[in-house]
Amino acid sequence: MIQFDNVAKRYPNGHEGLAVVDLHVAPGEMAFVTGHSGAGKSTLLKLIGLFERSTRGQVWVNGRNLNKLKQRDIPYHRREVGMIFQDHRLLPDRTVFDNIALPLVVTGMRRAETGRRVRAALDKVSLLKKEKVFPITLSGGEQQRVGIARALVSKPPVLLADEPTGNLDPDLSREIMELFLQFNQVGVTLLIATHDLGLVDHLGRRIITLQQGRVADDSQRTT
Amino acid sequence: MAKRSKSQLPKRRFSLDTWLLRHAQTALSALGRLWRTPINTLMTTMVIGIALALPSSLHLLIGNMRVLSDAWEGSASVSLFLAESVDEAQAKAVRARIIQRPDVVEARLISRGHALEEFRRLSGFGGAIDLLDHNPLPAVVVVRPHQRIQGAAAVKRMADTLQTYREIDLAQVDLQWVQRLSAITRMIERGVWVLAVLLAVAVLLIVGNTIRLEVQNRRSEIEIVTLVGGTDAFIRRPFLYEGLWYGALGATLGLLLVLVSLYLLNGPVRALAGLYESTFALSMIDLKGLLGLLIGGPLLGLAGAWLAVGRHLARTRPA
Numbered sequence: 001m002i003q004f005d006n007v008a009k010r011y012p013n014g015h016e017g018l019a020v021v022d023l024h025v026a027p028g029e030m031a032f033v034t035g036h037s038g039a040g041k042s043t044l045l046k047l048i049g050l051f052e053r054s055t056r057g058q059v060w061v062n063g064r065n066l067n068k069l070k071q072r073d074i075p076y077h078r079r080e081v082g083m084i085f086q087d088h089r090l091l092p093d094r095t096v097f098d099n100i101a102l103p104l105v106v107t108g109m110r111r112a113e114t115g116r117r118v119r120a121a122l123d124k125v126s127l128l129k130k131e132k133v134f135p136i137t138l139s140g141g142e143q144q145r146v147g148i149a150r151a152l153v154s155k156p157p158v159l160l161a162d163e164p165t166g167n168l169d170p171d172l173s174r175e176i177m178e179l180f181l182q183f184n185q186v187g188v189t190l191l192i193a194t195h196d197l198g199l200v201d202h203l204g205r206r207i208i209t210l211q212q213g214r215v216a217d218d219s220q221r222t223t
Numbered sequence: 224m225a226k227r228s229k230s231q232l233p234k235r236r237f238s239l240d241t242w243l244l245r246h247a248q249t250a251l252s253a254l255g256r257l258w259r260t261p262i263n264t265l266m267t268t269m270v271i272g273i274a275l276a277l278p279s280s281l282h283l284l285i286g287n288m289r290v291l292s293d294a295w296e297g298s299a300s301v302s303l304f305l306a307e308s309v310d311e312a313q314a315k316a317v318r319a320r321i322i323q324r325p326d327v328v329e330a331r332l333i334s335r336g337h338a339l340e341e342f343r344r345l346s347g348f349g350g351a352i353d354l355l356d357h358n359p360l361p362a363v364v365v366v367r368p369h370q371r372i373q374g375a376a377a378v379k380r381m382a383d384t385l386q387t388y389r390e391i392d393l394a395q396v397d398l399q400w401v402q403r404l405s406a407i408t409r410m411i412e413r414g415v416w417v418l419a420v421l422l423a424v425a426v427l428l429i430v431g432n433t434i435r436l437e438v439q440n441r442r443s444e445i446e447i448v449t450l451v452g453g454t455d456a457f458i459r460r461p462f463l464y465e466g467l468w469y470g471a472l473g474a475t476l477g478l479l480l481v482l483v484s485l486y487l488l489n490g491p492v493r494a495l496a497g498l499y500e501s502t503f504a505l506s507m508i509d510l511k512g513l514l515g516l517l518i519g520g521p522l523l524g525l526a527g528a529w530l531a532v533g534r535h536l537a538r539t540r541p542a
Contacts, residue, residue, distance in 0.1 A: 053541050071540065072455070079452035089447050103451035108241055150451065
């Protein structure tokens with residue numbers, strides 16, 4: 001589903017995001033990316049969402065070579081990749097419903113269908129009663145669940161999460177991880193960047209450790 | 224995993240009614256955003272309105288000046304001064320010959336006696352004339368050319384032909400000042416075009432800058448729409464509508480300004496024309512000017528918005 005062939009990313013300011021990375025994430029797999037800050041976790045995710053282009057090597061997502069994707073096709077690629085962020089990235093002046101509906105609105109989906117799917121997504125993150133409130137009135141954990149609902153409302157085959165539990169206490173973090181495990185059970189490929197090894201170590205999933213822009217360790221954990 | 228270098232991306236085509244609905248919604252919400260910041264909107268609109276009204280009213284003024292100078296050129300008459308040797312009967316014969324010409328509508332003879340009388344009455348030098356032992360004034364035939372003799376050059380050519388008559392000493396076209404007026408009109412016209420282009424660029428920049436600020440204010444929103452796969456067109460659309468509204472509102476205000484100033488000017492102009500025994504009145508804005516203002520304004524707004532959003536989008540491309 002996601003494949004990195006000999007990928008390097010150097011930013012215009014000379015900073016080296018990724019030195020050289022070979023990686024393969026199979027369809028339906030759930031993997032964690034860990035490493036110190038600056039090890040290249042965010043760069044890795046940005047390359048998959050095409051917010052950056054690699055300076056060397058090839059990135060493949062869902063059978064598509066991202067290096068060959070034209071500028072105007074990038075939005076359509078992003079619709080197949082749900083993204084979740086540490087700071088949620090919600091629009092404060094729109095309701096929970098409108099925030100979650102955004103990925104469908106940009107595709108020009110009809111209103112009735114949009115409503116149906118937004119409520120289904122809200123149900124999955126147990127926030128059905130909150131659709132009319134503004135994000136600011138929600139707790140951190142609830143806001144993150146709105147962010148997750150937005151990422152999965154368009155049913156993308158790939159979900160990326162960048163430190164999704166970074167601002168949450170252990171209980172809420174476990175809740176979020178529980179959600180991710182549920183999505184994975186229905187076949188969504190997940191790649192989750194986190195530095196919270198304690199949280200993910202016992203989940204029995206693949207953990208990819210980055211160090212200075214290289215894969216230092218890549219192992220399947222057993223429970 | 225199968226590798227496809229040219230894998231088909233799912234691009235949903237909107238149905239027409241959904242598409243129209245989205246556009247209508249975007250247009251309305253853009254207007255709503257302008258409405259919520261009335262002071263800013265009013266100030267921007269007024270700047271645009273004044274910038275559009277200035278060249279429009281000057282253009283109108285030039286149009287009016289041209290109508291006026293064309294009318295004067297058309298109404299030019301040629302004065303034919305007859306030789307002193309020509310007596311009354313001969314003068315009448317010359318007049319009769321001239322009126323036969325196809326390019327002449329009217330020929331009026333002012334005999335030497337009449338001329339003298341008129342001179343005595345109007346010039347105030349009657350006493351001086353009486354000192355002379357003979358009438359020094361020549362007889363004059365005043366000729367009004369046919370309507371198809373248009374423009375100063377044609378009238379001048381006609382005068383030159385008439386001058387070849389044996390009895391005619393001098394054929395004079397008193398048109399120089401009309402020609403000068405029309406030359407000045409042409410010069411100002413060019414100036415108005417230059418001014419119009421400059422002010423159009425100003426409108427472009429005003430809208431562009433306003434939209435640029437709006438883009439700055441909504442940067443995080445644009446970023447999030449990009450994250451979830453919004454196309455450039457989707458991101459651009461609300462701003463384009465805003466630019467369009469600014470242009471349209473500015474053009475309407477500009478039109479209003481032009482009409483009000485025309486109304487204010489028309490009274491004095493009529494009074495002035497009355498003094499010259501003319502019924503001239505300022506003509507209202509014509510259809511071409513009206514359409515130019517009402518279509519050009521919004522288009523300028525649209526272009527300004529396009530430039531502003533385009534710059535932002537270009538900066539946020541993945542490198």
